[in-house]
Amino acid sequence: GAGVSQSPRYKVAKRGQDVALRCDPISGHVSLFWYQQALGQGPEFLTYFQNEAQLDKSGLPSDRFFAERPEGSVSTLKIQRTQQEDSAVYLCASTGPTNEQFFGPGTRLTVL
Amino acid sequence: QKEVEQNSGPLSVPEGAIASLNCTYSDRVSQSFFWYRQYSGKSPELIMSIYSNGDKEDGRFTAQLNKASQYVSLLIRDSQPSDSATYLCAVKGAYGNNRLAFGKGNQVVVIP
Numbered sequence: 472g473a474g475v476s477q478s479p480r481y482k483v484a485k486r487g488q489d490v491a492l493r494c495d496p497i498s499g500h501v502s503l504f505w506y507q508q509a510l511g512q513g514p515e516f517l518t519y520f521q522n523e524a525q526l527d528k529s530g531l532p533s534d535r536f537f538a539e540r541p542e543g544s545v546s547t548l549k550i551q552r553t554q555q556e557d558s559a560v561y562l563c564a565s566t567g568p569t570n571e572q573f574f575g576p577g578t579r580l581t582v583l
Numbered sequence: 584q585k586e587v588e589q590n591s592g593p594l595s596v597p598e599g600a601i602a603s604l605n606c607t608y609s610d611r612v613s614q615s616f617f618w619y620r621q622y623s624g625k626s627p628e629l630i631m632s633i634y635s636n637g638d639k640e641d642g643r644f645t646a647q648l649n650k651a652s653q654y655v656s657l658l659i660r661d662s663q664p665s666d667s668a669t670y671l672c673a674v675k676g677a678y679g680n681n682r683l684a685f686g687k688g689n690q691v692v693v694i695p
Contacts, residue, residue, distance in 0.1 A: 502681060504681075504682065504683075506683075511687070512687050512688075513587075513671050513673075513685030513686050513687045513688050514627065514671075514683075514685050515685070516682040516683065516684070519681055519682055526681075527681070527682060530682070560626075562626055562627070564683075566681070570615060570632075570675075571617070571629055571632055572617075572629070572683060573629060574619075574626040574627050574628070575626060576625070576626050577626045
């Protein structure tokens with residue numbers, strides 16, 4: 472019964488670098504969500520997958536953000552040409568049949 | 584108007600007292616409501632979910648929902664120092680919109 476895992480836990484990038492953040496959902500969970508949490512704020516929705524299908528990407532802030540879940544399990548959030556305003560904690564959550572979202576530990580991204 | 588509002592500032596309560604947190608939401612068709620606890624530097628942890636009007640109790644926590652007033656609250660009875668955290672209200676929409684909209688959170692400090 473492992474929970475949602477994310478890697479890396481911390482990432483420091485220079486402005487302009489590309490980064491890739493990984494999420495391993497709870498085994499068997501069909502739905503997977505990415506959120507961005509700025510300091511002192513609640514999480515903000517980025518994108519949502521049901522199995523391998525990306526059903527909602529309305530929260531992605533720009534076309535520099537891209538997410539995929541090719542086999543319906545592990546998901547990767549990629550940020551190209553990182554900017555300082557991308558600095559935040561990126562949270563992944565998965566949902567099973569109970570409609571409740573369980574969060575991973577997050578990846579803290581710092582863009583210098 | 585933000586989708587989910589938590590307007591109270593930090594709440595300090597003495598150990599053993601009741602902490603009361605409030606949340607309002609703007610989407611009248613919202614169906615599912617959640618309270619998450621977030622310790623500093625950690626990810627959100629689900630503590631309560633509520634779907635129908637009225638009260639729901641789980642241990643020292645009671646969630647209250649009033650859909651007519653678009654209002655959800657959380658009571659923490661017999662507050663303990665370990666309850667010191669930020670509490671996030673989250674609302675899930677209807678009609679297949681599965682993302683959670685979060686408030687900015689309320690910090691609770693329990694004073695021994």
